Amino acid sequence: MKRRQLLKVEGLMLRFGGLQVLNDLSLSVREGQIVGLIGPNGAGKTSCFNCLTGIYQPQGGRVFFDGRDVSHLPTHRRARLGMARTWQNLGVIDALTVTENVMLAQHQRAGYSALAGMLGLAGTWHRERELRRDAAEIIEYFGLEAVADERTGELPYGVRKTCDMAMALASDPKMLLLDEPASGLSPEEALGLADTLRELRDRLKLTILMIEHHVPLVAEVCDYVYVLNFGELLTEGEPAAIQRHPEVIAAYLGGTAEPTEPPEWPLQPEGAPHGTA
Amino acid sequence: MATATMVLTRVKVQRRFGLALRVTVVLALLVLAALPLLLGGDVWAQRISRAAIYAVIGLSINTLTGHAGQISLGHQAFVGIGAFAAAFMASRLGAPLGFGLAAAGVAGAFTAVVIGLVALRVTGLYLALVTLAFGLTAETTIFNWREFTGGGAGAFAPRPAVLASDHAFALLCLGVLGLVLYLDWRIVSTKTGRALAAVRNNERIASTLGVNVTGYKLAAFSLSGLIAGLAGGLFAHWNQIVQAMDFEFQVALVWVLMTVVGGLRSRLGVILASAFFALLPLTLPNFLSSLPWQPPFLNEAVYHVLPPFIVVVMLLVVLRFFPGGFGQLLRPATDWLAGKRKQ
Numbered sequence: 001m002k003r004r005q006l007l008k009v010e011g012l013m014l015r016f017g018g019l020q021v022l023n024d025l026s027l028s029v030r031e032g033q034i035v036g037l038i039g040p041n042g043a044g045k046t047s048c049f050n051c052l053t054g055i056y057q058p059q060g061g062r063v064f065f066d067g068r069d070v071s072h073l074p075t076h077r078r079a080r081l082g083m084a085r086t087w088q089n090l091g092v093i094d095a096l097t098v099t100e101n102v103m104l105a106q107h108q109r110a111g112y113s114a115l116a117g118m119l120g121l122a123g124t125w126h127r128e129r130e131l132r133r134d135a136a137e138i139i140e141y142f143g144l145e146a147v148a149d150e151r152t153g154e155l156p157y158g159v160r161k162t163c164d165m166a167m168a169l170a171s172d173p174k175m176l177l178l179d180e181p182a183s184g185l186s187p188e189e190a191l192g193l194a195d196t197l198r199e200l201r202d203r204l205k206l207t208i209l210m211i212e213h214h215v216p217l218v219a220e221v222c223d224y225v226y227v228l229n230f231g232e233l234l235t236e237g238e239p240a241a242i243q244r245h246p247e248v249i250a251a252y253l254g255g256t257a258e259p260t261e262p263p264e265w266p267l268q269p270e271g272a273p274h275g276t277a
Numbered sequence: 278m279a280t281a282t283m284v285l286t287r288v289k290v291q292r293r294f295g296l297a298l299r300v301t302v303v304l305a306l307l308v309l310a311a312l313p314l315l316l317g318g319d320v321w322a323q324r325i326s327r328a329a330i331y332a333v334i335g336l337s338i339n340t341l342t343g344h345a346g347q348i349s350l351g352h353q354a355f356v357g358i359g360a361f362a363a364a365f366m367a368s369r370l371g372a373p374l375g376f377g378l379a380a381a382g383v384a385g386a387f388t389a390v391v392i393g394l395v396a397l398r399v400t401g402l403y404l405a406l407v408t409l410a411f412g413l414t415a416e417t418t419i420f421n422w423r424e425f426t427g428g429g430a431g432a433f434a435p436r437p438a439v440l441a442s443d444h445a446f447a448l449l450c451l452g453v454l455g456l457v458l459y460l461d462w463r464i465v466s467t468k469t470g471r472a473l474a475a476v477r478n479n480e481r482i483a484s485t486l487g488v489n490v491t492g493y494k495l496a497a498f499s500l501s502g503l504i505a506g507l508a509g510g511l512f513a514h515w516n517q518i519v520q521a522m523d524f525e526f527q528v529a530l531v532w533v534l535m536t537v538v539g540g541l542r543s544r545l546g547v548i549l550a551s552a553f554f555a556l557l558p559l560t561l562p563n564f565l566s567s568l569p570w571q572p573p574f575l576n577e578a579v580y581h582v583l584p585p586f587i588v589v590v591m592l593l594v595v596l597r598f599f600p601g602g603f604g605q606l607l608r609p610a611t612d613w614l615a616g617k618r619k620q
Binding site: 053054055074075076079080083084085087091092093094095096100103104105106107108110112114117118119120124128131167171 | 459460463464466467468469471472474475477478479481482483484485486487488489490491493496500
């Protein structure tokens with residue numbers, strides 16, 4: 001049984017001046033899938049995320065989310081439809097504490113208008129307490145209780161990264177767009193992340209699209225992988241097939257692939273048995 | 278078990294005792310602050326009104342600059358338009374004071390939204406320049422529009438009989454200040470404050486979290502303009518006459534800088550710094566002329582430029598030693614009074 005497409009991108013075109021950042025990029029993510037978006041530096045992965053979330057307005061192409069054409073919706077409207085993202089350089093607000101950041105991420109489901117909150121109308125006080133309680137639960141899930149009242153600007157990178165992830169979840173999304181969730185993590189932590197991602201998918205019914213350089217993690221957790229190079233889709237497929245793809249090897253190593261002789265395999269998960277090489 | 282319960286009880290007792298102590302301290306401070314109004318004559322009532330009006334202006338700038346991170350060097354336009362609107366309502370239409378103040382707030386909000394629309398396009402230094410130019414233009418055009426402002430002669434803003442006494446008017450000003458303080462407190466305690474913090478720090482992150490950045494920026498401008506216009510309306514009735522020269526650029530400069538000196542996002546700091554700069558022009562000439570030796574260059578014109586000079590010097594000191602403003606210095610005391618405990 002094929003599951004419904006949650007995210008669909010058709011013919012995305014993005015240019016900055018003379019630079020073609022994305023060229024006719026199409027991809028789709030089905031509900032409940034974990035999909036990887038890989039490619040060398042500068043391939044246009046983060047730009048693709050920025051087009052999906054509406055931060056960049058691409059020159060061509062369409063984005064469908066949850067059965068809706070969201071191509072012309074502003075970023076905050078897409079977020080309200082259930083699109084949450086994390087950032088390569090972290091999406092936390094340094095001036096706020098961890099708790100406040102998580103509560104900020106609950107913005108769209110606060111359930112009262114900004115004016116009502118400002119005037120201090122009856123229901124808002126109660127809702128604030130509920131939001132604080134929800135935030136405390138999320139903070140506990142991610143093991144951030146000890147730093148809950150610290151400003152995120154004063155916390156180490158790894159903690160802030162966890163906070164970013166907690167915020168993405170706090171917005172109660174349908175889909176997570178993760179920009180390099182494993183960067184800055186040790187290899188063991190990165191593999192631990194695989195369990196977290198699977199748990200998010202299975203328990204919270206989340207769909208995940210992630211940019212990642214850490215190949216063992218991609219191979220371990222992704223159902224499907226898109227490979228981007230110079231703004232174009234190089235290939236797509238299951239992780240195992242992608243790892244054998246000669247053009248992928250060429251893109252990562254530079255130069256040309258020699259299909260006759262399988263090279264020392266750069267995309268092989270560490271510890272996994274090597275192929276013919 | 279037993280020890281745990283005992284510790285818990287002791288903590289509770291301490292907290293209850295602490296609460297009583299804190300309430301006592303707050304009440305004592307309030308009584309102390311009210312003494313000039315209770316015991317002082319009309320002069321002190323006038324001074325307190327002026328200080329309260331300045332504090333409202335400071336909180337207006339705090340809304341825009343402190344919460345939303347937008348700069349305005351043209352705040353004299355918002356305040357001035359509010360003042361002239363209130364005077365117009367009172368002297369030309371004979372409307373009750375409440376309507377006059379409402380008109381002042383609406384006029385200020387409307388003007389600020391126009392500037393806010395520009396602010397959606399330009400930020401930082403360029404926004405500062407745009408608001409600066411707008412304020413200067415408003416001074417020479419709107420404020421000299423004879424039918425609306427009475428031209429150079431000024432517009433009269435008589436007080437109704439109930440508020441004729443300076444003491445009654447001081448209570449009105451303090452009431453408005455209380456209202457604005459309540460708004461500010463609710464802003465920072467709800468999603469509005471968090472959304473504004475996100476907009477102030479990183480608009481992209483804010484928008485991906487579902488915050489309507491455009492909407493919040495315009496809301497901050499309109500609220501700031503509303504409060505500024507309201508302060509202008511109070512100012513009109515405080516002085517009972519409004520003139521274009523009351524709203525010169527250097528006044529706006531003092532307002533912005535006093536807010537920073539007081540400490541952005543620190544209500545108490547903003548109030549104290551605002552009160553200081555409200556009273557400075559009133560007390561400075563007397564103070565200087567009472568000095569045993571007077572520099573030969575002292576004259577009216579020097580009195581006029583001294584407040585901006587003093588605020589700039591204080592700004593430099595503040596930026597160097599405590600970037601959070603006076604609010605930062607006061608933080609240990611305010612945290613204790615608010616019942617926040619150190620981790």
